[in-house]
Amino acid sequence: MSHIAFQPKGRAIEVEADYVVVGSGAGGATAAVTLARGGAKVALVEAGAWRDPQDYPGSTYGAMRDLFDDWGSTITRGRAFWPVVQARTVGGTTVINCAICVRTPDDIFEQWDRERGVGGPRMAKEVGRIQDEIERELCAEVVPEAAAGRSNILAMKGARAMGYDSHAMTRYVKGCVGSGQCLQGCSSLRKQSTNLNYIPEVLERGGDVISSAPVKRILFEGRRAAGVSGRFSHPVTRARGADFRVRARKAVVVAASATHSPALLMRSGVKSPALGKFFRAHPGTGIFGCYDDPVDMNIGATQGWASTAFRTDPGLKLETLSIPLEMVAGRLPGGGDLLMERLREYRHIAMWVHAVRAETAGTVSNGWFDKPVVRYTLNRADMERFRKGMALVARTHFAAGAKAIVPGVYGLPYKLGPDEVRLLEEGPLDPRCYVAILSHLFGGCAMGRDPTISVCDGRGRAYGYEGLVIADASVIPTNLGVNPQHTIMALARLFSEELLGD
Ligand SMILES: Cc1cc2nc3c(=O)[nH]c(=O)nc-3n(C[C@H](O)[C@H](O)[C@H](O)COP(=O)(O)OP(=O)(O)OC[C@H]3O[C@@H](n4cnc5c(N)ncnc54)[C@H](O)[C@@H]3O)c2cc1C
Ligand code: SF4
Numbered sequence: 001m002s003h004i005a006f007q008p009k010g011r012a013i014e015v016e017a018d019y020v021v022v023g024s025g026a027g028g029a030t031a032a033v034t035l036a037r038g039g040a041k042v043a044l045v046e047a048g049a050w051r052d053p054q055d056y057p058g059s060t061y062g063a064m065r066d067l068f069d070d071w072g073s074t075i076t077r078g079r080a081f082w083p084v085v086q087a088r089t090v091g092g093t094t095v096i097n098c099a100i101c102v103r104t105p106d107d108i109f110e111q112w113d114r115e116r117g118v119g120g121p122r123m124a125k126e127v128g129r130i131q132d133e134i135e136r137e138l139c140a141e142v143v144p145e146a147a148a149g150r151s152n153i154l155a156m157k158g159a160r161a162m163g164y165d166s167h168a169m170t171r172y173v174k175g176c177v178g179s180g181q182c183l184q185g186c187s188s189l190r191k192q193s194t195n196l197n198y199i200p201e202v203l204e205r206g207g208d209v210i211s212s213a214p215v216k217r218i219l220f221e222g223r224r225a226a227g228v229s230g231r232f233s234h235p236v237t238r239a240r241g242a243d244f245r246v247r248a249r250k251a252v253v254v255a256a257s258a259t260h261s262p263a264l265l266m267r268s269g270v271k272s273p274a275l276g277k278f279f280r281a282h283p284g285t286g287i288f289g290c291y292d293d294p295v296d297m298n299i300g301a302t303q304g305w306a307s308t309a310f311r312t313d314p315g316l317k318l319e320t321l322s323i324p325l326e327m328v329a330g331r332l333p334g335g336g337d338l339l340m341e342r343l344r345e346y347r348h349i350a351m352w353v354h355a356v357r358a359e360t361a362g363t364v365s366n367g368w369f370d371k372p373v374v375r376y377t378l379n380r381a382d383m384e385r386f387r388k389g390m391a392l393v394a395r396t397h398f399a400a401g402a403k404a405i406v407p408g409v410y411g412l413p414y415k416l417g418p419d420e421v422r423l424l425e426e427g428p429l430d431p432r433c434y435v436a437i438l439s440h441l442f443g444g445c446a447m448g449r450d451p452t453i454s455v456c457d458g459r460g461r462a463y464g465y466e467g468l469v470i471a472d473a474s475v476i477p478t479n480l481g482v483n484p485q486h487t488i489m490a491l492a493r494l495f496s497e498e499l500l501g502d
Helices: 026-037 060-066 106-116 120-137 149-162 198-204 260-267 325-330 336-343 380-399 485-501
Strands: 002-004 013-022 042-045 140-142 170-172 208-210 215-221 224-233 240-254 280-290 305-307 316-320 349-356 363-366 372-375 404-406 437-442 468-470
Touching (some): 013 208, 013 224, 026 198, 026 240, 026 485, 042 198, 060 325, 106 120, 120 140, 120 485, 149 305, 149 316, 149 349, 149 380, 215 240, 240 260, 240 485, 280 380, 316 380, 380 404
Parallel strands (some): 002 208, 013 042, 013 240, 240 468
Antiparallel strands (some): 140 170, 215 224, 224 240, 280 349, 280 404, 280 437, 316 349, 363 372
16 A cells, blocks of 8 residues: 655656546546445546645645645636636545535436436436445535534525425535535535545455556557556646656546546547537525624534525526635625724625526536646526526525625626615626636536447447546536535446446
8 A cells, every 4th residue: 555645857757556536536436436446446637635634724725725626716708707616636636625416316317218218217226225335424414503503594494484395405514513624625524525535445355556647648558548647736836757667557537627638538549429518517606694793604614504496497506605714705895994993894795696507518628737728618508597596595684684785796786785686687697797606517428329429338448449437527427416425426436346347
């Protein structure tokens, strides 16, 4: 077992394993541990550095520097520049996410079956079995009451008053203490990101973890994926280090995310008419509710409340999301006395968000310096859903007792009262007027039975190649309308079990 961290320029590093897994996030870590449990020798190659949770920076900008992919600087190219947020660290985006654990809805397997010839009841059953296992392994639990925090409690009250279903979230968290810091990494080791469990287990089982090691390309012998190569990148300065080459005796498993996996396949020369297509997301935004009494949203679980009541009509998910002062400040217009006055309200603000189950499909390609280029502009129907989501969140705030909301929409007043929600319903349809982000990403290497519209089959095996499996969010051919980590992990395990059986 060994962890090979950044190596300065010099002799090239050579490693050999049965399986090489690229990327250590939700998909990669699950694939790696499954293969290692099956007795295989695994090499897990990760672009980001291994960070000790005690050394997580604790601030938003520190997290962007140390944990986020390129400081969170990947943005959509299209009508609006919206951030495409992911992590680049050992553990991938599980380190900076909120660990919300939602089972794959049954209608998704039906949809995949109908539209892509994969999924169906058999996959639903297998994914269900695996999700049971993962829930046990990663200690999935409902947010404890003591860690709920006032923002989550208020949201529950608002939904109840509005008469729609909502619930306290289930998350992969062991005894949350409600520090409200999931997005900066859980330094109290409660959140079960993969750097705390699956990745150490890969090492214990004799695998190698190679960090600060962005893979440049997949190596092929004929049509067989035979390994990967790249060059170490310093975790702080990004200075180039030694070259590395990791040989795969059996297969290369690509799990570098919905943006990086298609980009890596493209620069490795993989040919598929579907590569980089069918990129989808759940774009969303937050609305601040202003309450008379302090909410102190950073006390309590970062995310603790959700509603899926609008998942199919109009296609939305609602959640609480507590953000720290520096992120709130970044969304407040004004300066000097005005800004100080607005900031004084911070303790009285709760932020709740909506995520649109958007039908819009975009593309991913490989850009300069191996940076993925995401082209994505929400279509009109999705923008209408987006507006509806904002109005729904605003109404929930008012039903919970908010005196005003801060919509953060270009062209609208700074604050709106309960009688002004229609301004959101009639708000602009131009995406540039909204501060949105994309955090749930899908596709780019979509799975399916037809190779003209699919990069891989329903077991992640790339069409036209041997020993090349894709096992992350990029294989998901549709959006889900729920948080994706549980689905990604289950698919990665399913594909890895299949590989072990080959
Ligand atoms: C802020 C935020 C909050 C979220 N909250 C939740 C939540 O609560 N619940 C939920 O279900 N989902 C959540 N998500 C989404 C979820 O985290 C992702 O869908 C999931 O982690 C994606 O898994 P993945 O394996 O595809 O990619 P990732 O987890 O992003 O892992 C990909 C890994 O590959 C590495 N990599 C990339 N390129 C290379 C390369 N060339 N060589 C080597 N390594 C490479 C990356 O550094 C990264 O570590 C959230 C996302 C964000 C951004
Ligand atoms: S709220 Fe705090 S303790 Fe709970 S999982 Fe998130 S970071 Fe960890």
